[in-house]
Amino acid sequence: MPSSNQLNRRTKWLLIGVAVGYLALILFIPATTLVYEAFHRGFMPFWEAVNTRFFQAAVSLTLITALICVPINTIFGLCAAWVIARNQFRGRALLMSIIDLPFSVSPVVAGLMLILLYGRIGWFGPLLESAGIRVIFALPGIVLATLFVTLPFVAREVIPVLEEMGSDQEEAARTLGAKDWQIFWRVTLPNIRWGLLYGVLLTNARAMGEFGAVAVVSGSIIGRTSTLPIFVEQVYKNYQTQGAFSAAVVLGLLAAVTLVVKDILEKRTHTI
Amino acid sequence: MGIIIQQVSKNFGDFQALREINLDVKDGTLVALLGPSGSGKSTLLRTIAGLEQPDRGSIWINGQDTTYLDVRDRNIGFVFQHYALFKHLTVRQNIAFGLEIRKTPPKLVKEKTEELLGLIQLEGLGNRYPNQLSGGQRQRVALARALAVSPQVLLLDEPFGALDAKVRKELRAWLRRLHQEVHVTSVFVTHDQEEAMEVADYIVVMNEGKIEQVGTPTEIYDHPATPFVMSFVGEVNVLPSHVDLIPRNAKVREGAAFIRPHELEIVPLGAGEGTPAIVRHITHLGWETQVELELGDFEVTAHLSREQFLPLNLTLNQKVLVRSRNARFFSQVA
Structure with missing residues (x-):
C-alpha cells in the first residue's frame, strides 16, 4: 500500500500534468503552429507577404479603428463606471445589464442591426445617401461595429475598483479644497489606474481583433474595408496560406505588444 | 466667533x-x-x-x-x-x-x-x-x-x-x-x-x-x-422612588430614582440604618470592586473602593444593609 504522502504526491503531479496538457492543447501548440507556418520557409516569404499593399492597408485600417474606438470607449466607460459606482438610483442594475449587452449579443447580430439602421434600405439609409455619407461598407460602419462590441470593457473593469476604493478619499480631498477635476486627476485616477489600464487593453485587443460584427458591415473589400482579421480570412480562403499565417502572426504580435506595454507601465509606476 | x-x-x-x-x-x-x-x-x-x-x-x-x-x-x-x-x-x-x-x-x-x-x-x-x-x-x-x-x-x-x-x-x-x-x-x-x-x-x-x-x-x-x-454618561441604578434606600434628605420624591453605583454604601447588619439586602455577586475591577445586591424585587450595583471593600469582608449570599448618599429623581424613565 502506498502511503498517503505518496498518494498526495501522485495526485499533485497528475493535476499539474492535466493543467499543462490542457494549456498545451488550447494555447501553446496552436500558437507554435502559427509561428512555424509563417516562418518555416525562412524570413523572406514572410517579409514578402507582409510587404504587400493590401496587407498594409489592412494594418492601417485596423490601427485607425482602434485609435478612434479606444479613446471614445475609455471616456464613456469611465463616465458610466463613475455614475454606477458613486450613485444610488432607480434602474442602476438595469443600466449595468444594458452596458453588458454587447457581451451577450452575438457580434453578427450587432453587425446586422447596423445594416438595418444605416444600410441602403435601412431606416436612416435614404437620408444618409442623400447627404452623401456612406456608413455601411465604409470606415464609419466598421467604427460603429467596433464601438458596439468594445463598449463594456472599461466600465466592467473600473466599476469594482471604484467600489472597492470607496468615496472617502474623494470626500477628504473635497474638505481640503480640491475641485472636481483635481479630485479626479489627483485622487480617483491614481487609485483606479490598474483597473482602467486593464480595461483599455482589453478594449484595444478586441478592437483590433473583432471579426464577426466588422465582417457584416465592412463588405470586406480587400485593400479598402478589410481589417486585419478579415484580411486573414480572405487570403486564407484564397489558398494564400503564407499570407494568412504571416498576417495572423502580425495580429498576434500587436496583442503581445499591448501586453508588454502594460507590463512596462506597471513596473514603472508601481509605487508600493 | x-x-x-x-x-x-x-x-x-x-x-x-x-x-x-x-x-x-x-x-x-x-x-x-x-x-x-x-x-x-x-x-x-x-x-x-x-x-x-x-x-x-x-x-x-x-x-x-x-x-x-x-x-x-x-x-x-x-x-x-x-x-x-x-x-x-x-x-x-x-x-x-x-x-x-x-x-x-x-x-x-x-x-x-x-x-x-x-x-x-x-x-x-x-x-x-x-x-x-x-x-x-x-x-x-x-x-x-x-x-x-x-x-x-x-x-x-x-x-x-x-x-x-x-x-x-x-x-x-x-x-x-x-x-x-x-x-x-x-x-x-x-x-x-x-x-x-x-x-x-x-x-x-x-x-x-x-x-x-x-x-x-x-x-x-x-x-x-x-x-x-x-x-x-456613567453607570446608574434606576429604582422606583419609593424604595427605602433613598436618603431621607432627598427633596423630590416622584418618578424614578437614579443612583450612581459609587453613591451606595454597604454596612454590616446592625451597624446603623439601611435597607436589608443580599450580596449576589462580587467582581474585582482592580482599583474598585463591583458588588451586585438583591433588594427584595430589585437588583442594584454598588462600586466600592478597596478601602471600603476590604474591612467589610463580604461573602456571597451574605445579608447586609445598603444605603445611598445621594439620589436624583426624574419623572420619566429613560
Missing part, C-alpha cells in the same frame, strides 16, 4: 436625523458630540463641515453664514474615522495635499509639512505610504493633513473609533495636548463617554436627533439634566 448652529433640522427620507439643533461652540474650545449610534452626532458634524446640507436652519462659522457654502470654501479640517488617507501618496505628500491645491509656494509647503511631521512625531516616516503605518500613526497623519491648511475649525468624526484600546488612550492624551498647542476650535464625535470626559472642554450629549444637555464634563456627570444623560 466659533461655531453657531441655529434651528438646524435634517431628514434622510422618513428618518429625522437632526431636530431643531441650537448650539454655540465657543472660539478655541474642544467640544465632544456624545451619543449612541443614530443620535445624529455624525450628521451634525458633517453638516457643520458642509458634507451634508441642512433642510432648515443656519450654520455660522467665525461670524460668516456658511449654511450654503460649499465644503471646499469653508476652510475646515476634517478627520475621518477610517483615516481616508490618499493611498497612492506618501505621508509627506498627504500632508502637503491641501497646500498644493491652494497653490502655496513649494518652499512654504515644504516648511509647513516638516513642521507638521514634527508635531505628529513622525519625522522619520515622511516617505512611507499609508499602508506601511500603524492605525494610530495613520490617524495622526490624517490630523496633520487636516491641520496643514490652517483650518478655521477642526472636525473629527469618531477619530479613535477604529483603534485598539491602548492606542486610543495614548492618542486621546495627545489630542488634548495638541489642542492646547494649536488652539483651533474643534468638534469631535464619539460614542465613548470616557473619551468625551477625558478630552473635551464641553460635552454635547445627543439622543434621537436632539441635544439633551451641553456642559463641562463635571456638569454633565454631576448635574445631568435628563434621565437619558444620567444613564448614558
Whole structure:
C-alpha cells in the first residue's frame, strides 16, 4: 500500500500534468503552429507577404479603428463606471445589464442591426445617401461595429475598483479644497489606474481583433474595408496560406505588444 | 466667533436625523458630540463641515453664514474615522495635499509639512505610504493633513473609533495636548463617554436627533439634566422612588430614582440604618470592586473602593444593609 504522502504526491503531479496538457492543447501548440507556418520557409516569404499593399492597408485600417474606438470607449466607460459606482438610483442594475449587452449579443447580430439602421434600405439609409455619407461598407460602419462590441470593457473593469476604493478619499480631498477635476486627476485616477489600464487593453485587443460584427458591415473589400482579421480570412480562403499565417502572426504580435506595454507601465509606476 | 448652529433640522427620507439643533461652540474650545449610534452626532458634524446640507436652519462659522457654502470654501479640517488617507501618496505628500491645491509656494509647503511631521512625531516616516503605518500613526497623519491648511475649525468624526484600546488612550492624551498647542476650535464625535470626559472642554450629549444637555464634563456627570444623560454618561441604578434606600434628605420624591453605583454604601447588619439586602455577586475591577445586591424585587450595583471593600469582608449570599448618599429623581424613565 502506498502511503498517503505518496498518494498526495501522485495526485499533485497528475493535476499539474492535466493543467499543462490542457494549456498545451488550447494555447501553446496552436500558437507554435502559427509561428512555424509563417516562418518555416525562412524570413523572406514572410517579409514578402507582409510587404504587400493590401496587407498594409489592412494594418492601417485596423490601427485607425482602434485609435478612434479606444479613446471614445475609455471616456464613456469611465463616465458610466463613475455614475454606477458613486450613485444610488432607480434602474442602476438595469443600466449595468444594458452596458453588458454587447457581451451577450452575438457580434453578427450587432453587425446586422447596423445594416438595418444605416444600410441602403435601412431606416436612416435614404437620408444618409442623400447627404452623401456612406456608413455601411465604409470606415464609419466598421467604427460603429467596433464601438458596439468594445463598449463594456472599461466600465466592467473600473466599476469594482471604484467600489472597492470607496468615496472617502474623494470626500477628504473635497474638505481640503480640491475641485472636481483635481479630485479626479489627483485622487480617483491614481487609485483606479490598474483597473482602467486593464480595461483599455482589453478594449484595444478586441478592437483590433473583432471579426464577426466588422465582417457584416465592412463588405470586406480587400485593400479598402478589410481589417486585419478579415484580411486573414480572405487570403486564407484564397489558398494564400503564407499570407494568412504571416498576417495572423502580425495580429498576434500587436496583442503581445499591448501586453508588454502594460507590463512596462506597471513596473514603472508601481509605487508600493 | 466659533461655531453657531441655529434651528438646524435634517431628514434622510422618513428618518429625522437632526431636530431643531441650537448650539454655540465657543472660539478655541474642544467640544465632544456624545451619543449612541443614530443620535445624529455624525450628521451634525458633517453638516457643520458642509458634507451634508441642512433642510432648515443656519450654520455660522467665525461670524460668516456658511449654511450654503460649499465644503471646499469653508476652510475646515476634517478627520475621518477610517483615516481616508490618499493611498497612492506618501505621508509627506498627504500632508502637503491641501497646500498644493491652494497653490502655496513649494518652499512654504515644504516648511509647513516638516513642521507638521514634527508635531505628529513622525519625522522619520515622511516617505512611507499609508499602508506601511500603524492605525494610530495613520490617524495622526490624517490630523496633520487636516491641520496643514490652517483650518478655521477642526472636525473629527469618531477619530479613535477604529483603534485598539491602548492606542486610543495614548492618542486621546495627545489630542488634548495638541489642542492646547494649536488652539483651533474643534468638534469631535464619539460614542465613548470616557473619551468625551477625558478630552473635551464641553460635552454635547445627543439622543434621537436632539441635544439633551451641553456642559463641562463635571456638569454633565454631576448635574445631568435628563434621565437619558444620567444613564448614558456613567453607570446608574434606576429604582422606583419609593424604595427605602433613598436618603431621607432627598427633596423630590416622584418618578424614578437614579443612583450612581459609587453613591451606595454597604454596612454590616446592625451597624446603623439601611435597607436589608443580599450580596449576589462580587467582581474585582482592580482599583474598585463591583458588588451586585438583591433588594427584595430589585437588583442594584454598588462600586466600592478597596478601602471600603476590604474591612467589610463580604461573602456571597451574605445579608447586609445598603444605603445611598445621594439620589436624583426624574419623572420619566429613560
